[in-house]
Amino acid sequence: xxxxxxxxxxxxxxxxxxxxxxxxxxxxxxxxxxxxxxxxxxxxxxxxxxxxxxxxxxxxxxxxxxxxxxxxxxxxxxxxxxxxxxxxxxxxxxxxxxxxxxxxxxxxxxxxxxxxxxxxxxxxxxxxxxxxxxxxxxxxxxxxxxxxxxxxxxxxxxxxxxxxxxxxxxxxxxxxxxxxxxxxxxxxxxxxxxxxxxxxxxxxxxxxxxxxxxxxxxxxxxxxxxxxxxxxxxxxxxxxxxxxxxxxxxxxxxxxxxxxxxxxxxxxxxxxxxxxxxxxxxxxxxxxxxxxxxxxxxxxxxxxxxxxxxxxxxxxxxxxxxxxxxxxxxxxxxxxxxxxxxxxxxxxxxxxxxxxxxxxxxxxxxxxxxxxxxxxxxxxxxxxxxxxxxxxxxxxxxxxxxxx
Ligand SMILES: [Mn+2]
Numbered sequence: 001x002x003x004x005x006x007x008x009x010x011x012x013x014x015x016x017x018x019x020x021x022x023x024x025x026x027x028x029x030x031x032x033x034x035x036x037x038x039x040x041x042x043x044x045x046x047x048x049x050x051x052x053x054x055x056x057x058x059x060x061x062x063x064x065x066x067x068x069x070x071x072x073x074x075x076x077x078x079x080x081x082x083x084x085x086x087x088x089x090x091x092x093x094x095x096x097x098x099x100x101x102x103x104x105x106x107x108x109x110x111x112x113x114x115x116x117x118x119x120x121x122x123x124x125x126x127x128x129x130x131x132x133x134x135x136x137x138x139x140x141x142x143x144x145x146x147x148x149x150x151x152x153x154x155x156x157x158x159x160x161x162x163x164x165x166x167x168x169x170x171x172x173x174x175x176x177x178x179x180x181x182x183x184x185x186x187x188x189x190x191x192x193x194x195x196x197x198x199x200x201x202x203x204x205x206x207x208x209x210x211x212x213x214x215x216x217x218x219x220x221x222x223x224x225x226x227x228x229x230x231x232x233x234x235x236x237x238x239x240x241x242x243x244x245x246x247x248x249x250x251x252x253x254x255x256x257x258x259x260x261x262x263x264x265x266x267x268x269x270x271x272x273x274x275x276x277x278x279x280x281x282x283x284x285x286x287x288x289x290x291x292x293x294x295x296x297x298x299x300x301x302x303x304x305x306x307x308x309x310x311x312x313x314x315x316x317x318x319x320x321x322x323x324x325x326x327x328x329x330x331x332x333x334x335x336x337x338x339x340x341x342x343x344x345x346x347x348x349x350x351x352x353x354x355x356x357x358x359x360x361x362x363x364x365x366x367x368x369x370x371x372x373x374x375x376x377x378x379x380x381x382x383x384x385x386x387x388x389x390x391x392x393x394x395x396x397x398x399x400x401x402x403x404x
Contacts, residue, residue: 032044032045032046053107053108053110054107054108058100058103058104059103059132060080060102060103060106060132060191060375060378061106061107061109061110061114061124061132061375061378061379062107062109062110062111063080063130063131063132064131064132065131065132065134066131066132066133066134067133067134068081068131068133068134068156068157068160069133069134069136069153069156069157072160074131075129075160075161075162075163076129076130076131076133076160076162076163076186077128077129077130077162077163077164077170077172077186077187078128078129078130078131078172078186078187078188078189078382078385079130079131079132079133079157079186079187079188079189080130080131080132080133080188080189080191080378081133081134081135081136081153081154081157081188081189081190081191082098082099082100082103082134082135082136082190082191082193083099083135083136083138083150083153083190083191083192083193083197084096084097084098084099084100084135084136084138084193085138085140085146085150085192085193085194085196085197086098086193086194086328086361087140087141087143087146087194088143088194088196088238088239088240089194089239089240089328089329090239090240090241090329091328091329092327092328092329092361092364093194093328093361094326094328094361094362094363094364095192095193095194095327095328095358095359095360095361096140096193097361097362097363098191098192098193098357098358098359098360098361098362098374099135099191099192099193100135100362101326101360101361101362101365101368101370101371101374102191102357102360102371102374102375102378103132103191103375104362104368104371105368105370105371105372105373105374105375105376106375106378106379108372109375109376109379111124114379116379116383117394118341118342118345118391118394119345119380119383119387119391120391120392120394120397121383121386121387121391123379123382123383123385123386124382126171126172126386127164127169127171128171128172128382128385128386129163129164130382133157136149136150136153137149138150143196143235143238144235147196147199147200147238148200150197150200150201151200151201151203151204154188154190154200154201154204154205155204155207157186157188158185158186158188158204158205158207158208159185159208160186161184162184162185162186164184167184171386172187172385172386173349173351173352173385173388175187175309175353178209178309178351178353179208179209180208180209180210181208185208185353187352187353187354187355187385188354189354189355189356189357189378189381189382190354190355190356190357190358191356191357191360191374191378192356192357192358192359192360193356193358193359194240194328194358194359195218195222195240195241195243195313195315195358195359196238196239196240196243197356197358198214198243198244198247198311198313198356198358199238199243199246199247201311201354201356202214202247202252202253202311203247203250203252205252205311205353205354206250206251206252208353209309209353210309211251211252211253211254212252212253212254212308212309212310212311212353213253213254213256213257213258213304213305213308213309213310213311214244214253214257214258214281214310214311214312214313215257215258215260215301215305215310215311215312215313215347215350216244216257216258216259216260216281216313216315217259217260217261217312217313217314217315217318217340217343218259218260218261218262218313218314218315218317218318219261219262219263219264219286219315219317219318219329219330219331219334220241220262220264220315220317220329220331221241221244221259221262221264221266221271221275221281221283222240222241222242222243222244222315223242223244223245223248223271223274223275223278223279223281224239224241224242224245224271224274225242225245225274225278226238226239226242226245226246240328240359244257244279244281245274245278245279248278248279248280253279253280254280254308255280256280256304256305256306256308257279257280257281257282257304258281258282258283258284258300258301258304258305259275259281259282259283259284260284260297260301260318260343261284261285261286261318261334261335261340262283262284262285262286263285263286263287263331263333263334264329264331282300282304284297284300284301286333286334286335289335289339294339294342294343294346295346297343297346298343298346298347298390301343301346301347302346302347302350305350307351308351309351309353310350310351310352310353311352311353311354311355312347312352312354312355312356312381312384313355313356313358314340314344314355314356314357314358314377315327315358315359316357316358316359316360316370316373316374316377317329317330317331317334317359318334318335318340319334319335319336319337319340319373320332320333320334320335320336321334323336323337323369323373324337324369324370324373324374325364325365325366325369325370326360326361326362326363326364326365326366326369326370326371327359327360327361327364327370328359328361329359337373337376340377341376341377341380344377344380344381344384345380345383345384345390345391346390347384347390348384348387348388348389348390348391349387349388349389349390352384352385355381355384357374357377357378357381360374
């Protein structure tokens with residue numbers, strides 16, 4: 001088989017697999033029910049070798065999988081991209097296994113079981129092309145090299161043409177009015193990785209959109225100013241607790257970002273001054289949800305972001321460690337998974353240019369609960385991208401009646 005023929009075959013197989021995303025799970029109705037008769041082959045008796053929810057190649061949510069960094073053939077509107085990087089953490093390592101853990105957590109979500117009562121939609125049925133583009137092969141020994149690899153990988157996908165040809169029919173908010181080159185760019189959902197991965201992502205997004213806002217779900221500020229005592233080298237300044245400060249130094253952030261879910265210990269109250277005045281964030285603390293309620297939390301985030309291009313970054317440690325223990329720097333007393341998911345729904349309609357879930361370190365998990373929560377949040381991001389406004393309260397969509 002010559003190379004071009006095998007490439008063509010690969011393209012056909014990928015196209016078939018993309019088509020088969022909806023049908024591949026539970027698609028094996030027996031055509032012959034005569035048990036204990038093995039005179040026929042599997043194909044003759046049962047048809048295709050479909051994937052069950054707990055089998056098959058490990059792609060996010062059984063999506064088509066491609067090595068998009070080297071293979072430009074699969075067109076997509078949204079890419080899932082893993083960044084297995086964890087060599088800039090201040091406490092427990094292990095987030096390099098996050099992308100694979102989140103994919104494991106996504107297995108029960110698939111094309112025949114993705115409609116959500118909370119959103120009132122199925123993000124896989126909106127005509128969007130979503131491809132799991134695999135993981136960036138990041139060097140685990142040299143962070144300067146690793147950061148460059150992540151930026152190059154992100155830019156490689158960000159510069160691809162989207163699958164949609166008619167922008168009017170796109171079920172996803174257009175990025176073209178936000179882009180400096182007036183071109184439509186795909187949206188990338190990145191699976192971390194420790195939080196440092198956001199610095200190369202913001203560097204890449206800056207090339208297309210200029211300075212942007214960030215909605216940052218996290219127990220921690222991540223805007224720590226590296227002190228002289230910790231700045232042995234230029235590289236040692238860049239950690240999963242300082243990357244936003246570096247991003248602001250580099251002019252990647254507009255002055256309109258917001259944290260949600262903050263509750264970490266700090267050096268002193270001066271950290272809040274740095275956070276607001278030097279890096280441009282306002283804070284919604286974990287406790288605020290009790291004092292102002294979830295609707296006011298959502299209103300404040302939306303008011304802060306306005307019409308600006310916005311990147312959504314979610315550190316899984318924003319969720320209480322009782323519900324998401326598999327993370328490097330856990331903080332007690334966090335939001336529930338349900339509260340975080342409700343706030344995310346309230347953000348629909350903002351001008352999102354990308355999103356991530358970071359700091360999932362599956363080795364500290366119990367029964368995959370953190371990976372399942374992270375995967376479900378990625379599913380929410382996909383629903384967010386196809387929603388022009390937050391879903392109405394469910395009781396307004398399908399009112400309760402007292403009929404017997
Ligand atoms: Mn973080």
